[in-house]
Amino acid sequence: MATESQPVDKAVIEEFKRRSGGDVFQPEDGTEYDEARVIYNAMIDRHPQLIARCDTVDDVIRAVEFARENEMEVAIRSGGHNGAGLALVDDGLVIDLSNMTDISVDAEERTARVEPGCTWGDVDGATHEDGLATVSGVISTTGVAGLTLGGGHGYLTRKYGLTIDNLLGADVVLADGRLVHASEDEHSDLFWALRGGGGNFGVVTAFEFELHPVDTVVAGPTFWPIDELEDTMRWYREWLPNAPEDVYAFYLIAEVPGEPFPEEIHGEKVCGLMWCYLGDPDDIDGVLRPAHDVAEPLFEHVGEMPYPALQSMFDDLYPPGDQWYWKGDFVHDLTDEAIDEHRRFADVPTPQSGMHLYPVNGAAHRPEPDETAWSNRDATWSMVIFGVDGDPAKKDEITEWARGYWEATHPHSMGGAYVNFMMEEGTDRIQATYGDNYERLREIKERYDPENIFHVNQNIEPLAEE
Known part of the structure; x- marks a missing residue:
């Protein structure tokens, strides 16, 4: 496969457009094309040669075959949330799945079949009608496909594992245009x-998920003054790993934005916790008490709410179209030296910037490291440092802050990171992320995509490529 796309003859493109069931956009389409190439991170500005918006699996197959036959680089877009912008590629073909949004829920079997253009808000809306949910992230506008394929973690992880631990099967269009089903019983290596x-x-065209009884949760934030960071983070590192699995709380460093928070704390630098409790709501005071004992909260608002309300709580703070730069790491222990670095960088540059430590222990620790491609089953947290602002003039400021913060804390990490929290960082980082599973992934890549057609991603090169 060529590493750069070749110009495609106009007549060939017109034939492809004629045979496609969905829309196909080119630069000469003006506004429609420009709107089609917009993704969540406004820091990314790429210009594909073609964007094929697929309506059906047959459209996806045609697009994959067209790219292969015409030596075009291929990017796959579903929700478009990828921070590194890997949903787009300059001069190549974008296979856009955003129109493929069917969801079917089997409440009796507690399963859902979800197409790749869905967001997690779509899924939550469909499953909540039956008091069910599966593991996803913390922003409901995130796409199902990208989050799942990267592993997936969120509010339900300590209780029900990673998103991939709840994946039962997937329909996949391969590089040669074949459609296969991957599960424990079919193409089990691909499913792994x-x-x-x-x-x-x-290209995954459908996901099958296991669902769990999740309806109303007890959730919300606790904020402490930033001067309490050292004491609260030291307490958190001891408390969280031993908390019951019904208790989820990610640690955060932030600046309090405007509404809906009280005016008197707007602009305050804070550290804190974001809670999700799945147990008896009457027990919440006992759950919160240890956090109150370590330091007096500056603000707290924790109460009962429908699970989809928790899932969408950050949506307004992080709308599409902001500038984003983020870096991640897996963390096993929060050392005193690491906590010192967190305190050093706690003066976040904008109200949307910050640091989160997402727990990935509890149920996520039960599978063996070689049971799925996600090998970091001994990580306690998945950390992300993110610089975010709507003003393009602040791009350099938020990027430099996030990079500096990451460089200071990275030596205290496990080396790899959640691939969905990585920018384009190179093969060494990818290999560190997958550890002992990396060579097996290369073997499977060689089996299913030997020409590395699907390389606009956190790329795993086929074994034959050196």
Whole structure:
């Protein structure tokens, strides 16, 4: 496969457009094309040669075959949330799945079949009608496909594992245009790789998820003054790993934005916790008490709410169209030296910037490291440092802050990171992320995509490529 796309003859493009069931956009389409190439991170500005918005699986197959036959680089877009902008590629073909949004829920079997253009808000809306949910992230506008293929973690992880631990099967269009079903019983090697290996192995056109009884949760934030960071983070590192699995709380460093928070704390630098409690609501005071004992909260608002309300709580703070730069790491222990670095960088540059430590222990620790492509089953947290602002003039400021923060804390990490929290960082970082599973992933890549057609991602090169 060529590493750069070749110009495609106009007549060939017109034939492709004629045969496509969905829309196909080119630069000469003006506004429609420009709107089609917009993704969540406004820091990314790429210009594909073609954007094929697929309506059906047949459209996806045609697009994959067209790219292969015409030596075009291929990017796959579903929700478009990828921070590194890997949903787009300059001069190549974007296979846009955003129109493929069917969801079917089997409440009796507690399963859902979800197409790749869905967001997690779509899924939550469909499953909540039956008091069910599966593991996803913390922003409901995030796409199902990208989050799942990277591994997926969120409010339900300590109780129900990673998103991939709840994946039952997937329909996949391979590099040669074949449609296959991957599960424990069919193409089990591919199914293993899909669970954390990203978009390296094909275009997933449907996901099958296990659902769990999740309806109303007790959730919300606790903020402490930033001067309490050292004491609260030291307490958190001891408390969280031993908390019951019904208790989820990610640690955060932030600046309090405007509404809906009280005016008197707007602009305050804070550290804190974001809670999700799945147990008896009457027990919440006992759950919160240890956090109150370590330091007096500056603000707290924790109460009962429908699970989809928790899932969408950050949506307004992080709308599409902001500038984003983020870096991640897996963390096993929060050392005193690491906590010192967190305190040093706690003066976040904008109200949307910050640091989160997402727990990935509890149920996520039960599978063996080689049971799925996600090998970091001994990580306690998945850390993300993110610089965010709507003003393009602040791009350099938020990027430099996030990079500096990451460089200071990275030596205290496990070396790899959640692939969905990585920018384009190179093969060494990818190899560190997958550890002992990396060579097996390369073997499976060689089996299903030997020409590395699907390489616009956190790429795992086929074994034959050196």
